[in-house]
Amino acid sequence: MKKSLFVANSMTITGIVLALIGVVAIVCGENFFEHLIQIAGGAIALMSLFMLVMRIAKSKDGDSKLEKALMIAMFAFALIGGVLLLCFAADLVRIFAIILGAIILLAAIFMIIITLVYREKGSKLSMVYLISSLVVLIAVAVLGYMFIRDPEFGNKVMAVTLGVIMILLGLLLLFESFLVRKAIKLFNEKMLSDGQNTVVETVDAEAEIVEDKPTVE
Numbered sequence: 001m002k003k004s005l006f007v008a009n010s011m012t013i014t015g016i017v018l019a020l021i022g023v024v025a026i027v028c029g030e031n032f033f034e035h036l037i038q039i040a041g042g043a044i045a046l047m048s049l050f051m052l053v054m055r056i057a058k059s060k061d062g063d064s065k066l067e068k069a070l071m072i073a074m075f076a077f078a079l080i081g082g083v084l085l086l087c088f089a090a091d092l093v094r095i096f097a098i099i100l101g102a103i104i105l106l107a108a109i110f111m112i113i114i115t116l117v118y119r120e121k122g123s124k125l126s127m128v129y130l131i132s133s134l135v136v137l138i139a140v141a142v143l144g145y146m147f148i149r150d151p152e153f154g155n156k157v158m159a160v161t162l163g164v165i166m167i168l169l170g171l172l173l174l175f176e177s178f179l180v181r182k183a184i185k186l187f188n189e190k191m192l193s194d195g196q197n198t199v200v201e202t203v204d205a206e207a208e209i210v211e212d213k214p215t216v217e
Contacts, residue, residue, distance in 0.1 A: 009179040011176055011180060014174030015169075021170075032163075033093045033096075035089075040085060043083070045082030045085075045086060048082055052072065074108055097154035101145065106144075107140075115130060115133050
């Protein structure tokens with residue numbers, strides 16, 4: 001049985017989509033997450049509104065009043081949540097950047113303390129490791145402080161980082177899809193060749209059987 005190219009095609013499409021998202025993230029910069037939250041909020045609001053209208057329209061079905069009230073309340077809260085995401089996307093992104101910056105800063109300070117407390121003394125190699133570790137951790141701490149001080153900078157750094165990662169993942173998936181596609185084509189060609197050889201061998205065998213039959217005079 002021939003193998004389908006569905007997997008390879010899916011990988012190709014996914015790779016292209018990931019690469020495009022990465023490019024958009026880099027181009028949009030600090031506004032990428034805000035637009036992303038706005039899109040998510042709008043989608044949630046529209047879907048919740050649709051489900052709420054459908055729920056009210058089917059108010060005469062067999063569900064109890066409690067079930068109807070719970071479903072309507074759930075869709076109403078989802079609608080409100082989607083609207084809030086849509087309206088306050090910029091504030092949410094700014095708060096997230098500040099929280100992430102605080103986590104990075106505290107983690108870097110904690111790692112600096114651990115490195116200083118548990119370092120080996122009297123070794124040149126340990127001293128080189130200590131200095132390099134402190135440089136990296138101080139740079140990370142400064143990055144966390146920048147996130148807190150300037151959330152837009154933090155959002156831009158996160159967007160660019162995410163964009164680069166998405167582009168690399170997209171390119172990797174595209175490369176893998178080409179390998180999978182090549183392997184599938186080779187497999188299908190081998191299956192076709194083996195099938196043709198089997199047909200030829202069957203025809204030859206039938207011809208030999210016909211030739212071996214005795215003729216009646």
